[in-house]
Amino acid sequence: MPPAGSSEVNIYRRNRLKKAFVKKLISNQYTLVDLTSGKEFIASARGKLRHMRIDEDSSFNRQTTKKTKKENKVVTISPKVGDVVFYDDQEQVQITEVLPRQNELERPDVANIDQVLVVFSVIRPDFSFHLLDKFLVILDLERLPVVLVISKIDLIDDEPLQALKEDLSYYVSMGYDIHYVNSKERIGFDVLTTIFKDKITVLAGQTGVGKSTLLNALMPELQLKTQEISHALGRGKHTTRHTELYEFGGGYIADTPGFSKIDFRIFEPDMLKECYPDFNALSSSCRFGNKCLHQHEPGCAVREATEQGKIPPWRLAHYRLFLEEIKNQKPKY
Ligand SMILES: Nc1nc2c(ncn2[C@@H]2O[C@H](COP(=O)(O)OP(=O)(O)OP(=O)(O)O)[C@@H](O)[C@H]2O)c(=O)[nH]1
Ligand SMILES: [Mg+2]
Numbered sequence: 001m002p003p004a005g006s007s008e009v010n011i012y013r014r015n016r017l018k019k020a021f022v023k024k025l026i027s028n029q030y031t032l033v034d035l036t037s038g039k040e041f042i043a044s045a046r047g048k049l050r051h052m053r054i055d056e057d058s059s060f061n062r063q064t065t066k067k068t069k070k071e072n073k074v075v076t077i078s079p080k081v082g083d084v085v086f087y088d089d090q091e092q093v094q095i096t097e098v099l100p101r102q103n104e105l106e107r108p109d110v111a112n113i114d115q116v117l118v119v120f121s122v123i124r125p126d127f128s129f130h131l132l133d134k135f136l137v138i139l140d141l142e143r144l145p146v147v148l149v150i151s152k153i154d155l156i157d158d159e160p161l162q163a164l165k166e167d168l169s170y171y172v173s174m175g176y177d178i179h180y181v182n183s184k185e186r187i188g189f190d191v192l193t194t195i196f197k198d199k200i201t202v203l204a205g206q207t208g209v210g211k212s213t214l215l216n217a218l219m220p221e222l223q224l225k226t227q228e229i230s231h232a233l234g235r236g237k238h239t240t241r242h243t244e245l246y247e248f249g250g251g252y253i254a255d256t257p258g259f260s261k262i263d264f265r266i267f268e269p270d271m272l273k274e275c276y277p278d279f280n281a282l283s284s285s286c287r288f289g290n291k292c293l294h295q296h297e298p299g300c301a302v303r304e305a306t307e308q309g310k311i312p313p314w315r316l317a318h319y320r321l322f323l324e325e326i327k328n329q330k331p332k333y
């Protein structure tokens with residue numbers, strides 16, 4: 001055995017360690033799938049993950065508040081669903097190292113995501129362009145491809161449904177795929193079932209929009225718990241409590257708990273603009289070029305396009321609201 005402290009020791013140790021991916025997490029118990037054997041087992045996370053030294057460029061280094069900047073530091077790393085990890089099974093099975101992440105989300109708490117299926121219901125809860133625009137910003141910031149699913153189409157009449165489709169056609173022209181579904185009767189599922197191959201897909205959306213119902217329709221054997229909505233309130237309580245990946249269509253899909261509120265992790269007004277590819281396509285025509293924040297600057301091409309009906313009015317209005325939200329963020333310590 002080579003002397004302690006040499007890099008060969010690390011290689012020696014590394015070889016003994018095995019690679020797996022985290023499929024499920026419930027109260028600090030991780031379900032791992034070994035990447036070679038495909039076997040599943042339960043593991044815990046070793047304490048040393050709490051004191052990992054990371055450098056500025058590490059995928060684990062994230063700016064979490066307005067005040068903190070990225071720097072070399074010691075951090076706590078909690079493995080997440082979707083992580084690829086090294087584990088040691090000498091005595092107990094323990095996760096010893098988390099490999100760098102391609103991307104990650106906090107809500108839902110998943111890493112290495114290939115695409116996000118953002119679910120909105122047409123009603124109960126009501127469809128919201130405000131939330132849609134916010135989601136697109138948050139996911140664009142993580143460079144995550146988005147597929148939109150509009151659920152519960154059986155609950156509204158054809159006329160308002162057509163009007164909604166008309167309004168959403170702008171997003172189709174931006175390049176988003178939109179699937180309209182009635183999960184109760186598996187309507188709209190033909191194309192949807194083909195998009196999961198070789199990908200980790202995460203379902204995201206407000207609580208009660210029908211994420212678990214959609215997964216149950218795709219995989220009836222799952223029998224996930226869904227909520228029977230309170231008609232008086234038009235909304236329900238959170239039903240899904242943990243995050244887990246399920247095998248489907250040659251890939252993995254995660255059902256995740258919904259949420260009622262989601263915050264930006266943007267700290268500079270300039271960063272918001274970057275998440276609007278439709279605005280960016282026009283900004284070279286703004287009088288102030290890419291210095292234009294599309295607020296009240298003269299000669300703003302985005303405002304002109306909105307006035308001409310080329311951009312839906314709500315899109316610019318939401319952008320301006322988000323800008324205020326980001327400017328007014330209270331520094332967290
Ligand atoms: N009519 C109709 N009802 C639906 C549809 N999809 C979901 N629902 C109902 O909507 C309610 C909420 O569905 P869930 O699947 O529990 O919602 P969820 O998004 O998983 O909620 P959380 O787990 O809290 O995030 C349930 O009563 C479902 O039966 C649909 O396409 N049509
Ligand atoms: Mg659910």
